[in-house]
Amino acid sequence: MASRASVTIEHVAQAAGVSRQTVSRVINKGPNVKPEVRERVEAAIAALGYVPNLSARRMGGGKSYLILAVNDRQRTIENWRAGRGNDWVDQMLHGGITECEKHGYHLIFELIDTDPATAPRQLSNAIAALRPDGVILTPPHSDNEELPVLLAERGIPCARIGRRPGTQFIDVFMDEEEAAAEITARLIALGHMRLAFIAGSPEYGNSTKRLAGFSRALAASGLGEAAGCVAKGNFRFADAAQEIERLLTRADPPTALIAENDEMAFAAMHVADRLGLEVPQQLSIASFEDTPGVRFSVPPLTAIRQPTAEMIAAACSQLIAASAGGPAHGSIKLPYRLVERATTGPAPAPAKRKTG
Amino acid sequence: MASRASVTIEHVAQAAGVSRQTVSRVINKGPNVKPEVRERVEAAIAALGYVPNLSARRMGGGKSYLILAVNDRQRTIENWRAGRGNDWVDQMLHGGITECEKHGYHLIFELIDTDPATAPRQLSNAIAALRPDGVILTPPHSDNEELPVLLAERGIPCARIGRRPGTQFIDVFMDEEEAAAEITARLIALGHMRLAFIAGSPEYGNSTKRLAGFSRALAASGLGEAAGCVAKGNFRFADAAQEIERLLTRADPPTALIAENDEMAFAAMHVADRLGLEVPQQLSIASFEDTPGVRFSVPPLTAIRQPTAEMIAAACSQLIAASAGGPAHGSIKLPYRLVERATTGPAPAPAKRKTG
DNA sequence: CTGAAAGCGCTTACAG
DNA sequence: CTGAAAGCGCTTACAG
Incomplete structure (x- = not known):
């Protein structure tokens, strides 16, 4: 039964008769908690409907539980304006949100200028404000050499979509x-x-x-x-x-x-x-x-x-793993599919053919 | 020139020779700052490339600069899975991101179960974690009577899309x-x-x-x-x-x-x-x-x-205004457009007509 | 296995 | 018009 005012870790601690740190260990699946204490804490969490405040977690030095997915501003907006739509964006959300949800993460989708001169500053601002645990770069940003370096300097793992594998970052692509x-x-x-x-x-x-x-x-x-x-x-x-x-x-x-x-x-x-x-x-x-x-x-x-949703999902899962201590580099090749419908068929008979 | 380690309000304060609070006033466009001091602070912000940490702002008691847009999970996922796409989602992002950007806000798009029995808890969890400054409810969630009440109890302004205007919330719709x-x-x-x-x-x-x-x-x-x-x-x-x-x-x-x-x-x-x-x-x-x-x-x-992007944009701007002290209710009717292309035309001649 | 302390980067009252 | 203090809700070392 969640009360009107928001319930904090302190409320859970009191209800379970333990300290804040113990509750923290439980919600972060940390070691060193006696099973019976863990159960007591979990019961209190359920009873109070406690959900940790992400801002506080971040401030306390923990993860932000946020993945930032970045798309090309010019083309995206041009497509929107022209009523052309961006199925790519929809697919990104499909893969990204579904995967993030599984891990208690949230996806934030943003637009960054294509211009390589302004992109770094814009990305820099976005990560300074949001402090995501990982960033996904899509084409053409995935081809920008400066962006991943900037991210690395700040300790933020980065996945590039549609990019031939390098060795330093997480590269997800199809052939x-x-x-x-x-x-x-x-x-x-x-x-x-x-x-x-x-x-x-x-x-x-x-x-x-x-x-x-x-x-x-x-x-x-x-x-x-x-x-x-x-x-x-x-x-x-x-x-x-x-x-x-x-x-x-x-x-x-x-x-x-x-x-x-x-x-x-x-x-x-x-x-x-x-x-x-x-x-x-x-x-x-x-x-x-x-x-x-x-x-x-x-x-x-x-x-x-193209396996767009699958690529973004893979990027999210790698990024989440990286921010939990896993490797922040690697490469994942995903299969495409050739879907033959009705616009392709045998070549028309040539007017005149030389070879038999 | 942003340094490797993140620059905080404290760095700006020192660089400008003022206190943290003065910097805070400047970035929040507060009153009571002498023009020359304001300029000095702004110069320091620019020089250091300072961007406030949203988590910290939220924790300090300020705004989260986050708008949560909520869509129907079942139908959205079904469309994704079937490769059908969700132009609606793409349009939402169009209106939402563009508008949020203007005000230094970020849009978070999430999926909530259609089921009226589980929707309140899911929404409740999302806002407990994210603490958004406003929530956008799209159909069919905008027809759920419980959701806006839950939000109101927690002091979060709410906009409903495609809903006939009530008097308590922000309703954005077309006729x-x-x-x-x-x-x-x-x-x-x-x-x-x-x-x-x-x-x-x-x-x-x-x-x-x-x-x-x-x-x-x-x-x-x-x-x-x-x-x-x-x-x-x-x-x-x-x-x-x-x-x-x-x-x-x-x-x-x-x-x-x-x-x-x-x-x-x-x-x-x-x-x-x-x-x-x-x-x-x-x-x-x-x-x-x-x-x-x-x-x-x-x-x-x-x-x-349908003016989908426009409705979401209007919802964002109202929500942002509300969280800055504006009214958290109102109604906005947006025009639709009948686009006559080539699938409509005169009725076929009747086989036999009685009236002249 | 568990807790007391310090601190993250801000903002809000509250003084002056 | 400006600053010193307290506190938001967590987590990370650090003790025990």
Whole structure:
């Protein structure tokens, strides 16, 4: 029965007939408490509905029970403003909140400027105010070399998402290059001989990795790099549409497109429609992202599903372990999934083929 | 130049040659500080890169600079698990984080069980741990009568989203009934004489209000309530599809459908496609929700756009004002927007019409 | 295995 | 207009 005024550790101590420190040991699962005393304390906690005040715990020198997850401000806000949504953010919360809850932790999601010149100060301010037990850096912040150092100096463990493993921090990632190579190889296996990669922003390190996978698969197939071309999108519908239209209307157009995000893949579908190209009969389209809407598109989009929630969950659990004395470095590779829906299929029969 | 070890109010006080309390007055924008002293302190703060520790502020008896936003656990997690996403959550963050940032606040998003029996205890635990300066309750928690009382007992201001204004708390809402009436009237104006409302869950108070608007518009048009029918969906694609198919295959099928969320509207589009009904030529479809994907559907969906981000932003700003001594009650009505895209149009010509 | 003491970094009354 | 004191609710060494 929680009383009106908040119940403190002192109330529990009195109710259980022990000192504050003993109660503290019990709630922190410390050693050196006689089982019967522990039970008495736990009974008092339950009876009083006691929940420790996190601010006080922090002030006393303990943990803050807070994980700070940091996202890129510009892109996030731009997506919000445009009504485009941020499924990535939703997925982060999914993994982060679910995992944090399990350990009695709370997730705080914040936005930090992309600009490498202002990011350190902003992060610095956030951790000074919040004193989180760990920080999660997502792209492109995970590619900023200064941020993890700043965190390390202050003794705050840090996890980077979508970053190739280093040795000093906790790196959680999926194999972007392999994913790009797999979808490329799959399209080649379907008979496509001219493929295009619609790139997002080079600011995101993933672009580089995916592009490498695209090239690798092309080379490995024997088709050679000449079979592939790269269009520079910027993750946005309109600009991508323009680039794609240029690609599809040229002399020897690609028969398969790989877009770095769903929005650009949708742009491809609209352009295809305008040009009278049937998907997937005349043009195959695949994406990296797999936001909720893709299942409802007509036809439903083939896409690489990134394990976003799983990566954030893994980051949280590592960070929590680190702040409990575990290692503050390591690397975790999580599997992606290639979800083949209806926008990819066999290449159209060539007008004229030389080889038998 | 922030030093390695964290800089405290004491460091600032020494650097400025004043006492801690004076620094405290400056950072809290308190009165009674000579302009020149204030400037000196501000200079020291800037020079040292001082940012107050929120835990300490809270412990000292000040504000926590935390707003807790609470969402329904079951539905949120179900959406996450199913890969459906939660645009609502993303929108909340949009409004909440942007507004909180402006005031030096931080938003914490948490999940609380829908079950009215366990919700109070869970909320109670969260506020005992976090001690937020304000709490935002979203549907269906905003319809729980116990929660705001519990909060009030602990002196925490509370904002309810999507709730008809009471007089005791901060209620932020849009006129759901009016929105339903407007879209209904619009469809009637387009010549539709048989309309159906695909309802979500009655657990969400909005359903009731929207249904009332639907009925009201029907009555006001002279068509009468007999012209409208209600199908019970549960916000889910599959179940809605079944209900909708039943509706559309009966003797005198509706020519216009209003779904309570986008997913059910998409279900309607799929059923229409299967039944060979052209949208909007033979069937008009409208939705309440307007998630990002609807602009990319084929054809793009007509929908009521809820001011979710704006409601959460308004809630935050009211809550922050309340915790600074402002009123902890009031009501804010925010405008919705009917976005007519391509799924609604004139009613199909009737097989036989009696009136001229 | 348990408790008395000190202190974390602030803020709120309370003096002057 | 400014400062000395007390205290918020915990935890960490440190004794016993």
